Amino acid sequence: MMKLRGVRELKHVDWATFVCQNENCRIGFQIEGINAIGSLKTKIKCPLCYSSNVKSLEKIIEEEKMKIRRVWKYPIPPFGDLDTEDCFTVKMPQFSQILTVQVQYGKPCIWALVNPASPLTDRRFRVAGTGHDLVHDFELMQYVGTFQLQDGKFIGHVFEVD
Numbered sequence: 508m509m510k511l512r513g514v515r516e517l518k519h520v521d522w523a524t525f526v527c528q529n530e531n532c533r534i535g536f537q538i539e540g541i542n543a544i545g546s547l548k549t550k551i552k553c554p555l556c557y558s559s560n561v562k563s564l565e566k567i568i569e570e571e572k573m574k575i576r577r578v579w580k581y582p583i584p585p586f587g588d589l590d591t592e593d594c595f596t597v598k599m600p601q602f603s604q605i606l607t608v609q610v611q612y613g614k615p616c617i618w619a620l621v622n623p624a625s626p627l628t629d630r631r632f633r634v635a636g637t638g639h640d641l642v643h644d645f646e647l648m649q650y651v652g653t654f655q656l657q658d659g660k661f662i663g664h665v666f667e668v669d
């Protein structure tokens with residue numbers, strides 16, 4: 508087996524598929540008897556155009572997965588289930604973009620644009636009714652949206668905190 512130096516070896520396979528990254532070429536080819544690797548920094552060259560700018564298929568698929576975005580829904584807990592700071596924490600994929608707050612079937616929810624392949628991180632939200640005292644550090648508070656329950660008898664305002 509050929510040893511690749513200075514690269515991260517993800518797993519052993521008997522062959523690996525590569526795709527030439529030269530825009531005018533773009534052929535796929537297989538190399539036998541090496542380790543499939545995440546990022547290719549070796550002397551493997553395209554057999555057609557001899558470009559060394561080639562990428563493993565595994566890496567290409569991984570990169571495509573990282574590009575996917577989906578809208579996910581996060582229910583806002585009822586007031587009684589908020590913690591002592593009137594906050595709740597949800598785990599969202601890293602760098603999720605909060606889109607809106609709306610009521611669906613009588614339950615307030617946050618919708619966010621997420622990258623499902625990203626690792627989960629804690630996002631913390633404060634819910635305040637109109638006229639409620641807000642004691643958070645205001646510079647660290649980001650307004651998310653407002654929702655109405657019971658035909659407007661309760662108005663909730665959602666802020667992201669921390």
Ligand SMILES: [Zn+2]
Binds near residue numbers: 527528529
């Ligand atoms: Zn090529």
